[in-house]
Amino acid sequence: MITIREEAVSDVPVREALLDRCFGERRFAKTSERLREGRLPAEGLALVAERDGVVVATVRLWNVDAGGRDALLLGPLAVAPECQGEGLGRIMMREVIWRAACRGHGAVLLVGDAPYYARFGFSTEPTRDLALPGPVERERFLGLELRDGALAEASGILAATGRLLDDGVDAIRQAA
Known part of the structure; x- marks a missing residue:
């Protein structure tokens, strides 16, 4: 049995x-x-999948500014080699997209295999006027609007906006 939950420290x-x-x-x-780098994932959007108490998959979303629009950057999505081909990547994608939408986020961006991510609604259309702060193959830079118009007129280079790693360490220390 697979259990998907928020990632713990x-x-x-x-x-x-x-x-x-x-x-x-x-x-x-x-x-x-x-x-x-130096950031924490978006609140509540770092997930792991466990099988028999062993982590077998992970996915995380990160807060970014997409040309003046708030968005999330997905990555990485990883499934243990011995579990690949079982549909776990698909399950993780659907879960993290659903959780992002439930939290009110408007869009998810990623760099990945277009045919794979198209099944979740990702395409190059939402990223046509956006760029990453470094080299990337344009056909692999994909987006999905969770809310119609979330990336309307968005243009420019993505920038990190999430909580800094040091902020998270301080929050963990205070909770302990």
Whole structure:
């Protein structure tokens, strides 16, 4: 049985090991990583999937400014190699999109395989006037409006707007 839940602080080392298994060190060189560095994921939108108490998938959304519009940047989505092909990536995508919409967010952006993400409604149309702060293949820069017009007239380079990592560490210390 698979359980999807919000990521806990104790999941961080396991999540990082899963990401290393799926993407290796090249994940740190990606343009999207520039928007995640030193930031915390969007509140309530860092998810893990567990099977028998073992983390087997992860997805996170990050707050960004998309040319004057608030949006979320997805990534990375990772499924343990031994679980790939079981539809877990699809389940994680649907869950995180649903949770983002329930929290009132208007749009999700990502860099990824267009044929895979098209099944969730992502296309290049919402990102036509947007850019990332580094190189990216245009056909892989995709968007999904959760609310009609959420990216209307959005143009420019994405910028990180989420909570700083230090803010999160302080919040964790205060809660302890």
